[in-house]
Amino acid sequence: MCSNHTLVRCNENHTLVRCNEKDRETLLTFKQGINDSFGMISTWSTEKDCCSWEGVHCDNITGRVIEIDLKGEPFDGVHDPVKVLKGEMNFCILELEFLSYLDLSFNEFDVISIPSIQNNITHSSNLFYLDLHPPTFTLHMDNLDWLSPHSSLKYLNLSWIDLHKETNWLQIVNSLPSLLELELSGCNLNNFPSVEYLNLPSLVTLSLSFNNFTSHIPDGFFNLTKDLTSLDLSYSNIHGEIPSSLLNLQNLRQLHLSNNQLQGSIPSTLGNLSSLISLSIGSNNFSGEISQFFFSKLSSLNHLDLSNSNFEFQFDLDWVPPFQLHTLSLNNITQGPNFPSWIYTQKSLQNLDISSAGISLVDRYKFSSLIERISFYIVLSNNSIAEDISNLTLNCSVLRLDHNNFTGGLPNLSPKPAIVDLSYNSFSRSIPHSWKNLSELRVMNLWNNKLSGELPLYISNWKELQDMNLGKNEFSGNIPVGMSQNLRVVILRANKFEGIIPRQLFNLSYLFHLDLAHNKLSGSLPHFVYNLTQMDTDHVDLWYDTTIDLFTKGQYYVCDVNPDRRTIDLSANHLTGEVPLELFRLVQVQSLNLSHNSFKGTIPKTIGGMKKMESLDLSNNKFFGEIPQSMALLNFLGVLNLSCNNFDGKIPTGTQLQSRDASSYIGNPKLCGAPLNNCTITEENPKTAMPSTENEDDESIKESLYLGMGVGFAAGFWGICGSLFLIRKWRHAYFRFIYGVGNRLYVTLMVKLNSFRRS
Template identity: 30%
Template sequence: MRSCYLQFLLLLLELLSCNATKLGFSFDLRINSEVKCIEEERQALLQFKQHLVDPSPLSSWNSGEDCCKWEGIKCSNKTGHVVTLDLQGKQVEGEISSSLLELQYLTHLDLSSNNFFGKSFPNFVGSLAKLQHLDLSFTHIVGTIPQQLGNLSGLIYLDLSYNFDLMEAHDLDWLIHLQSLTHLDMTSVNLSQVLNWPNKVMMLPSLIYLSLSDCGLSTMTHQLRSSANSSSQLLLLNLSFNHLNCSIFHWLFNSSTSLVHLSLSYNLLQCSIPEAFGSINSLQTLDLGGNQLVGRSIPKSFGNLCALELFCLEDNNLSGNLYEFMSNVSGCLVDSLQFFEISSNRFTGPLPESIGNFSNLVNLGLGGNNFTGPLPESFGNLSNLEMLNVSGNSLTGVISEAHFSNLFKLKRLFLGLNSLILKFNYDWIPPFQLSVISLSSCRLGLAFPKWLQSQKHYAILEISNAGISDIIPAWFWDVPVELIDLDMSHNQLHGNLPDLSSSRFGYYVVIDLSSNQLNGSIPCFPSDVASLYLSNNSFSGNISFICEFTYQSLFLLDLSNNKLSGELPDCWMHVYGLINLNLANNNFYGKISHSMGSLVSLEFLHLSNNSFVGNLPSSLQNCSYLTTIDMGENNLSGMVPSWIGDSLPRLTILSLRSNGFYGSLPLNLCHLSNIQLLDLSLNKIGGTIPQCIKNLTSMSQKWRASHNGIYSVQRAYADHAPFVWKGRMAMFENSLGLVKIIDLSSNKLHGEVPEELTSLTELISLNLSRNNFTGSITLKIGLLQNLQSLDLSRNQLRGEIPTSISDISFLSYLDLSNNNLSGKIPTGTQLQSLNASAFMGNPELCGSPLPNKCPEDLYPICNDTRTCKNVDNQENVDDGLITQGFYVAMALGFVVGFWGVCCSLLLNLRYITMRLISNARMMLR
């Protein structure tokens, strides 16, 4: 993302080294043997040495020798006075002693790149009246900059950069006295309280070099008044990484027209790029990256900047295509431009063939846009190109050898995350040697790319998701010694891996072979591997190779989703630097090794879906950095250890689901104030939910960027966890920091659901189903306003559903079935849109969405007598057939009908009786 800024810094270093004598400095430290130093000054230097923690870097400073011969000291060849003290990068520590006040003839003082950590700015420096060069950069000094620096009227060079706890409290009033100053660097010094910084710095008539990067600067309109004494010879201006807005442009174009190097990167520029830049003909480097610049194209005026070598617009909101800009580029810019970076914008359309005319381009960054179509073959004309980045676009088509025919100097190639097809002859040998090969998601063909055999110096190889279906050839494992990142994941690579223990990988290499079809046992790897991703393959056998590690460099080991088996080795002390261990979804069995407690740096532990037995080893309480424990779906047993709450204060995810844990919930679990995912479901845990559950305070706080992932050397690792979500198993990964869940379902918990649960207001899922909870649902359930899933089914809850449940506006999954709930389901909420199954098994529950109506719905109760009478009268008016005569006729009809039925029954009874008597007589005969 910040490649432009790094290139900008390299150019600055080159500028400084080339122009040091022009700025009035000399770094010549040759010893003049004709004079000896002044005794008072020699004693002052020795006293300075005594204030150092470790004086060994100044071993040449011997009390019995001439101090003019000491390392870093230069004396006047006429007077013998010390004129230069240069200890740059000598790694001295301690205090800057005020004894240096004796060096009143000192003109050059450089203590940069040493450690005076926590010591205040040496105010006495302002009394060294003859100083011309003062460099205290990278010294870790703190406090405020003294106004006494304004006394150094002869100062030419001042560098206070990269002292992050140093601040300016005097509005830079001292600065305007330094009229001879040509070089000022205050990078990363806190200048946020300075109100009128633009005009203060431009009052320096001799200023050539100005860097105020990362100083907390902002711009206000009243700060930008014009100044008659403004500097007109400023060559370099670096204002990157501040809070500047577009008003800075007005000040810039009115203050200096001779700029050669300008960086305004990573500010708050939210406007289009001014055409006025085209009038600064002296510009060689322009870095506007990392802002929010908008516009449909690059201004036409830039086409006339004949001196421009570096042009950076990466990481903005620019759109349009490149045709208009390219068509307005003059021949001089075509010849001068060497670094062109517009990655991470919104440019569209095809890439113009005319890019191939920029024959002097060294770096070309077009990645992270929406360019379409093929990669023009004219790119093959860029014979000076060292870096080509078109990754992360929508490019299509075939890339052939013609695209690379003249790229003899190419070192870094980024083509990944496109739909490009690479087709080369089988025996093609590229004309370049690459250090970075990034081709992820390009189609490389079914066969393993043989042209890689010619590449001898790559440090990064990314060919993941490249459609390769082949065995990794033996020649490939003769990898370059520079290789530190190997990614061949998400292909169809198959076969066995050879013994790699003697392969010549680079130090702390990351190896990713995940999501392939590799099988056989896992071989030995180099002992200094940093990260090893082998998940989602078909590896089998044990993992005894871990015991072969002798270095402590392994940070990440992911063997999940394989066919590995056996008991875990008891040699985890060999890899005690592990931060992430994932063995989930295999066939491991036996007890969890006690030596796993040696992993004192462990943060993520995934052992789920195996066949582990026994208790959790108590040695795990030594792993105090743990944020994730996922041991679900095993055969573990015993009580949930109380030490989890006492010894693992950072724990964010705890999943022991689907095991055989029993006993009560330990009160110590309430100490897990950082817990966000608590899953103890499908066990045999009894007792009650403790009221102290309210102490799980992370579940009542808004999301914090905390544990969500780690950086495993070169690449980021996002943690993940499986949980029941809305009745189904789901895997949370990228959104894990937003998920806050409690699942205690399918246990033997009893008693009432504590009201204290409702204080966990950021919960999005609560599952207490399949237990023996009694009592009623708390009236405060509505406080859980972020709930999306609530399952209280299959308990013995009674009473009515609280109406406050209607306050939970995000609730999309609810299951209250199979309880003893009664009364009417609250109306006017999303509850009526749920399936009736959410309320089934509660015989006394009624109302929508259940089919059975509530009594008050059938016979509404009226509390207003007048309203009721009006309703009755209205009903009588509506039905004119219901009159007094109607009721008389209905009564007479009932009497006649009743006796008619009775007479019929009596006649039938007499007939039946006579038949029975007749049949009886016949039988007697």
């Protein structure tokens, strides 16, 4: 047997081999700068042979390190990262003499360290596979000179590493004669260096997408290699026309030029690239006519993107293409009103996007058959299709039919969907029972339909659900208690929900947008420790490629789902009681609307800690007491409405409070101060108040007045009190007279006093 501590590899003759000491020291040096909070390389210790360390593979005979596979596993949008390395990526690891394979991709290093010895490597490098690309744009590298010793490289991936300072990237890559695949996507490259004397005869895959080339592609660029099979220049700001040299790449199978500034008409010879499997030329400035004859030789095509184009499509109604597509993108084209008939012939289609194409007419039978067999994504958004698809069962993972005129009940769904957006249609009835097993569902948007009935209890089965938007329908009954713990967006606005708000909603640690406004909810808010982590910490997980209808600052907005936008809206319900202090401790909330309820109590001073607040509406409730001075600390407050409550005292001094229109405070009879300007009590500063003869004179006048009034009252009382007590008419007239005289006397006295003070 092999020992677990010092010997880990056995060759075919069962000879035991040890890890090379020099390799072990190099690996430990690499480890020193790493932050391994996920325990990814926790096995890298002197107690174990380095050939048994996580991700390290040694030669069975020599014991030398030949492969290192430490590929990270970043977050998937729901869960935290499974394992990633952080800190320093030390290129000392490239000094391993027999290393042939190194994968450090999808980690979160923030700095690259290149030892000076790396530029003077004397041994012949065996490295043929090198992948360093991070999951996001976080790393910077000034030059690529360190690549020169590694002439045996066949695969090189530096995508998403900032290389904008390296102006000779192509010449350095040219020093790698064995290179088969080059991935430099998202490297912030901004120029095409001179292509003269360059030659990359082995290159078959080249990806330069997501860069910022503000120039034309050099005419001779595609003469660098004749065997190129995959070319990706999408999202790179490339200008001009398609170079003629590109049309000579007869082995090209994948051509991605989408989302650039290319212009002119499509060269007809592009249709001669008969090996093409994937063609993506959408989102450019191409124009002119494109007809079925362009595709006559493209029998192998299975991916086609012509989206966001100004082409004039000239296809016969009975045209049957020579290909069977897997993916088709025709969004944002001038197509309608008829759904393109040739798409019905695509029996292998698994991805279809023909949104914003002006389509209103479909062949009901063929259309139904088409969308039922698509298994990945269907995007038909922003058309005018008015069909009843309630009898269909859809099997796709992504379903976007929003902004159409679909009628009838909701379609049946298989358990596969992850994203379902059926908003802005005319769907009616209740949620079908077939939706019970949507175990993969993450986004559900049914906003603005005519759906009704109670929410089924089986929504507790949707464990992965993140965004739930059921607003502007006619749902009724109670809000279900059991819902996904992964919920980040909950919108039930403008329905007929009643009963109390389940306390579980305030225990969702990922929740950052809660909108229950305009329902019939009653009762008080639960008093317990709110576990709304996203609402009270700076931690932000992820943004999503979907939108929500956000009501804030008195207006509707359609915006991307983003945890930086944190909102709570419970307005226009029948909620009562005091607002729990915990709600005012959610310091990251930017929009809070509790208006049009029956909340009572005071505003706590802790509201001053909600310093990111942009919109606060507490109007039309029963709040009372003074407005806390701490509200003046809300420096980003753009909308404030405290009207129609029972607040009293003076509005605190502060730009954020005094600069409001008076409408922010009206309907609080006992509230005064700017901008209301109706305070009648003169405030006196006790520290500056000084005794004066003026005050003494005031007191003397008051004493004389009171004494005279007393004597007059006594004489009048005993003179006529008997008559008053006996004759009721006289008694009423007397008191009316005394009341009027008293009022006039008081007013005259106050005028005299004020005049006396001024003099």
